[in-house]
Amino acid sequence: MLGEVLVESDQRPTEPPVFARTGIRVLGSFESRQAPEKLAELIVDRVKQAAPTGSLVLQAFTPDSPAGNRLADEADALLETVRTRLPKDRLLEETWRAREAGAMLVELCVAPGAVMVGSVPAREALSLSPGGRQRMRRPGDAPSRAAMKLEEALINMPFEPGRGEVCVDLGAAPGGWTQRLVARGARVIAVDTAKLLPELAEHQRVEHVHMSAFDYTPEEPADWLFCDMAWRPLEVAQLLAKWGRRGWATHLVANIKLPMKDKNPILLRVRHILTEDGGWQSLTIRQLYHDRDEVTVTAHRAGTL
Ligand SMILES: C[S@@+](CC[C@H](N)C(=O)[O-])C[C@H]1O[C@@H](n2cnc3c(N)ncnc32)[C@H](O)[C@@H]1O
Incomplete structure (x- = not known):
């Protein structure tokens, strides 16, 4: 019934899944060959049963596959039909406020032949974007696609680097x-041993240290450690663990490259090195929408949350 790119499980995973875009508790699955009005009624009934009170963020997505993409208009139309049948004052439009508002994320998944409705408290959601597809326009002045990976990582964190902080x-x-x-x-x-864009190299708040990250020692502890080094994952993890152990940074955002086919054994070792050897806490590891053969790690040091 679920089809391509969707996975159903009877149990909630003990650890948040690394490679899943999103995860929802399925409230109901329906044949899509029925009148949209009828379908919307069935969906609204399930939503009201599962979440009788409180704010709702209502979204629709299609599976990230060619067949799924062709259903985008159908998903938008169904979303609108369902929306009109839910009380207006329960619908939260500012998705970015969903976590602090304690809202429930309700997702309609419009797949070939079937429509599913599911929910997850926004605070526990892997992503607040429909189906975890965090679409983002490439910032006009950004020199690389990598910028979008950073923006997506920061959107999902409870706080972000700000004015005057050392990164x-x-x-x-x-x-x-x-x-x-x-x-x-x-x-x-x-x-970095490679060149920065000239306007950044000359920027008054940027210092370019032209050396290998493995040889670099900071003069003062930093607020944030960012890492997008194209290098072997276990060696990068050991470097990040050294930063944690020595208290050289408070918050961590790192992109770990995983070009190998069997990623899980390496990921388990990366997690172990960062937490056990490095003392990094509140670790999250996720393959973001903008990540390719790589995952994004976020973490903090004890007492910093
Ligand atoms: C994917 S690129 C980083 C892109 C960057 N985050 C951006 O947004 O433009 C990977 C970088 O890692 C650098 N790198 C690889 N090994 C390194 C090392 N040992 N020390 C410092 N930089 C390294 C490469 O020179 C390359 O510039």
């Missing part, structure tokens, strides 16, 4: 992440 960016060139951090008002120490 170390390991593997910074050509400067997509550095540029986004500078735009937020942060001071950036960009460590």
Whole structure:
């Protein structure tokens, strides 16, 4: 019934899944060959049973496959029909407020032949975007696609680097992440053997340290450690663990490259190195929508949350 790219399980995973875009508790599955009005009525009944009170963020998505993409208009139309049948004062339009508002995320998944409705409290959701597809326009002045990975990682964090904070960016060139951090008002120490874009290299809040990240020692502890180094995952994890152990940074956002086919054994070791050897806490590991053969790790040091 579920079809391509959707996975159903009887049990909630004990650890948040790394490679799933999103995860919802299925409230009902319906044949899609019925009148939209009837379908909407069935969906609304399930939603009201599962969440009789409180704010709702209502979204629709289609499976991320060619057959799924062809259903985008159908999904939009169904979303509108369901929306008109729910009390207006329960619908929260500002999705970005869903976590602090304690809202329930209700997702309609319009798949070939079937429509599912599911829900998850926004605070526990893997992503607040429909189906976890965090679409983002490429920032006009960003020098690399990498900037979008950073923006997506920051959207999903409870706080972000701000004015005056010190950020170390390991593997910074050509400067997509550095540029986004500078735009937020942060001071950036960009460590890379390769060149930064000239306007960043000359920026007054950017210091380019032209050396290998493995040889770099910070002069003062940083607020944030960013890392997008194209290097072997276990060696990068060990480097990040050293930063954690030595208290060189408070918050961590790192993109770990996983070009190998069997990613899970390496991921387990990366997790172990970061938490057991590095003392990093509140670790999240997720393959974001903009990640390719890579995952994004976020973490904090004890007492910082
Ligand atoms: C994917 S790119 C980083 C893109 C960057 N985040 C951006 O937004 O523009 C990977 C970078 O890692 C750097 N790198 C690889 N090994 C490194 C090392 N040992 N020390 C510092 N940088 C390294 C490469 O020079 C390259 O610039």
